[in-house]
Amino acid sequence: MKPTTLKDIAIKLNISVTTVSKALKGYSDVSKTTRAAVFEQAEKMNYSPNSVAVNLRTRQTKTIGAIIPTITHHFFSKVIDGIIEEAEKNGYLVIILQSEESVKQEKKLIKLLMNKRVDGILMSLAADNDTSKHLKKVIDAKIPLVLFDKISKISNCSKVVINDREASYNATTLLINSGCRRIAHFRGPLNPQNSIDRYLGYRKALEDNNIEFDRSLIYTCKNVTFEEGYKFAKEIHEQNKDVDAIFAITDLVAVGAIAYLNKAGIKIPDEISVIGFSNWFMSAVISPPLTTVEQPGYKMGKKAVKLLFEEINSSNKGIDFEPKTIVLKTKIIKRKTTFS
Amino acid sequence: MKPTTLKDIAIKLNISVTTVSKALKGYSDVSKTTRAAVFEQAEKMNYSPNSVAVNLRTRQTKTIGAIIPTITHHFFSKVIDGIIEEAEKNGYLVIILQSEESVKQEKKLIKLLMNKRVDGILMSLAADNDTSKHLKKVIDAKIPLVLFDKISKISNCSKVVINDREASYNATTLLINSGCRRIAHFRGPLNPQNSIDRYLGYRKALEDNNIEFDRSLIYTCKNVTFEEGYKFAKEIHEQNKDVDAIFAITDLVAVGAIAYLNKAGIKIPDEISVIGFSNWFMSAVISPPLTTVEQPGYKMGKKAVKLLFEEINSSNKGIDFEPKTIVLKTKIIKRKTTFS
DNA sequence: CTGAAAGCGCTTACAG
DNA sequence: CTGAAAGCGCTTACAG
Incomplete structure (x- = not known):
């Protein structure tokens, strides 16, 4: 048998x-x-x-690992879709792991993957990343590493990102161009680079349009959830802030805000415009459909794998590989929560 | 180095x-x-x-494989979440693969996983499964196999399912109890067991309530998409069918139907009630929020892994393992697309 | 308490 | 064209 x-x-x-x-x-x-x-x-x-024997002998496992915060977010599931597909096309299998937004967990998972002798690692970092020492270990061990979406700027490895600052600048500008002046920003946690960049893009757009920045219009999500979007929208309403637009760090938060606004009978976009980020599936089907920034998850996954393979192949040939950063284009999907 | x-x-x-x-x-x-x-x-x-060497020596890879139709469906991403978590807790890594609803692809992936000498395989079958020969190969090779959600009844292996027929019976009954009599069913493809079972549950509910079955009220989704839901709702409307409720095979299809009904200005549930299946995330946030059947994806993933480990452990000890079938409870989440 | 030896299932440089 | 041998990095039964 x-x-x-x-x-x-x-x-x-x-x-x-x-x-x-x-x-x-x-x-x-x-x-x-x-x-x-x-x-x-x-x-x-x-x-x-028996692949195991082959792997031992050839010192290649034809397996890569991917660590993401959580698979149940639509954006990440699209990325994973792209990763799996591209990997399989090249004869690679992929092990998926979730950091649950914890660096501690990330470290543990990296260790697991290194013991497993995967040929490369793909990562989107946990929100609480305050260090990149664990990434340095991977890089020092010469294991090809590609960061995507949530990256650490200081790490010396390849990256696939979008231009968060620019995308956020454009989103905010759309709001401004449609007449909004008091724009609240539901931002993400303080650490992640993309949360910072989106915040900066928002501020830059304000500045370039001579709109005074008002700190009291900034709401910081800890967990980037539907509930937080709901809560902050409620706060704005109940405290009678004269807000005419909300720019949310991600669609999930925007949808939470919309849920509250709908419930409170506040007209979107007539009284308050809303713009999200990521273009989750649900954003097209809620009411009103959400204007948002398209973030190409599937493509990001594919590109990340391609970069990883470039590096794997170089290192197999003994050639040094110069890390690359790929910036993917985003575009605004105009729907019904903003005047266009 | x-x-x-x-x-x-x-x-x-x-x-x-x-x-x-x-x-x-x-x-x-x-x-x-x-x-x-x-x-x-x-x-x-x-x-x-070096896990590879350990694996070769111990004849265990501490790795399992999971094949699902597609990761980007919220239900499956929840299942995968449960699978990864439970596996990791037991020191196992998991390789995720997508069949893209194709048996041909399924066969290929099974082969990959078998070469990889995974310790067990978890599968939710592709919709076009007309054979289970490839599953038999796995079973004959004594590789522990657990099927979940979309299963093949005839295969001699463990299974984790919900009682689709009963859940669907209950959903239809809710519609009937709220006064609906002309209930359309947007069913799934003809092959998958759960699509058949949901259809049968629907029919049984009609029968038990002395409502005549009308074949013209059955619409068959090929791909189970938003677009199909939209299209069928439109057909119903344009052909002036006197339909007072829609029961959709899955939330995605229901949301498509709602999108059309909203657009056409048809009042939900006043003119047409809608009920879905699965409780996707978006169902709670669309307007009106969708009444649906809660399908416990996360739990299903966990249970499937637990069953798999039971079998792996038995076979490690050389004990014969009698396949089990676990039926998970579902419940109806009442929201605003039905009268309760 | 320590270690030599065999072996897991392959691949590949080398000899013939 | 064929095959003996070494070796990938471990684990484990066995001897001392």
Whole structure:
């Protein structure tokens, strides 16, 4: 009942394991007859090569690891979709792991992946990343590493990102151009780079349009949830702040805000405009449909894998690889929560 | 730059590889001094055990594979969340693969996983499954297999499901109890078991309430998409069918229907009630919020992994394992698209 | 308490 | 064209 091995085939055919191996791998120095016999026998015995043995011998596992905060966010599931597809196309399998937004967990997972001798690692960082020491360990161990979406600027590895600052600048500008002046920003936590960048893009847009920045219009999400969006919108309403627009760090938060505004009977966009970020699936189907920034998750996953393979291939050939950063284009999807 | 091996440590300490291995694994027949020296040296040399070698030797990879139709569906991402978490808790890593609803792809992926010598496989089947021959191969090879959600009834392996027929019966009954009589069913493709079961539950509910079954009220989704929901709702409206409720195979389809009804100015639930299935995240946030059947994805993932480990552990001990089927409870989440 | 030896299932440089 | 041998990095039964 144990799987057939090369040895089993060799014995059956009364030839050496070496020859069986070579025949199966299509080496030219095997006679046609032998090759045919081997293939026939392998088929008959249902031979399936033991990857573990191959991996040990070739020092490649043809497996990569991906660590993301959580798979249940639509954006990340799209990224993973892209990753799996691109990896598989290249004969690689992918192990998915979730950091649950914790660096501590991240460290543990990296260790697991390194023990597993994956050929490369893909990561989108946890929000509480205050260090990148654990990333340095990966880089120092010469394991190809590509960061995407939530990255650490100081780490010396390849990255795939969007221009968060620019995208956020454009989103805010759209609001301004449609007449909004008192624009609240529901920002993300203080650490993550993309949360910072989106905040900065927002401020820059204000500045370039001579709109005074008002700190009291900044709301900071700790967990970037629907509930927080709801809560902050409620606060704005109940405290009678003269806000005419909300720019949320992500669609989930924007949808929470919309839920409150709808409930409170506040007209969108007539009284308050709303713009989100990421273009989650639900954003197109809620009411009113949400104007948002399209963030190309699927493409980001594919690009990250491609970069990773570039690096893996270089290092296989012993060539030094110069880390690259790819910036993906975003665009605004205009729907019904803003005047366009 | 290559990772440290046991041999490296042994040489440094002038002892045998055997002893290093035993010390690291906490065997009792190693002196305290030696053990301490080994640990210190391992730490210093940044030793990380090579799982590939361990796997080859122990004939276990501590890795399982999961094949699902697609990760980007919220339900599946919840299942995967549960799978990864439960697996990790038990020291297992998981390789995720997508069948894209194709049996052909499924076969290919199974082969990959078998070559990889994963310790077990978790699957939710592609919609076009007309055969379970490829599953039989897995079972015959004695690789623990657990099917979930979309299963093949005839396969002799463990399963984790919900009672689709009953859940669907209850959903339809809710519609009937709230006064609906002309209930359209947007069903799934003809092959998948859960699509069949939901259809049968719908019919049974009609029958038990003496409502005549009308074939013209059955719409069959090929791909189970938003667009199909939208299209069928439109058809119903444009053909002036006297329909007072829609029961959709899944929330995505229901949301499509709602989108059309909203657009056409048809009042929900006053003119047409809508009920979905699965409780996708968006269902709570669309307008009106969708009444639906809660399908416990996260729990399903966890349970499937637990069952798989039961089987893996039995087979490690050489005990025969009798496949089990776990039926998870569902409940109806009443929101605003139905009268309750 | 320590270690030599065998072996997991492959691949590949080398000899013939 | 074929095959013996070494080796990838471990674990473990066995001997001392």
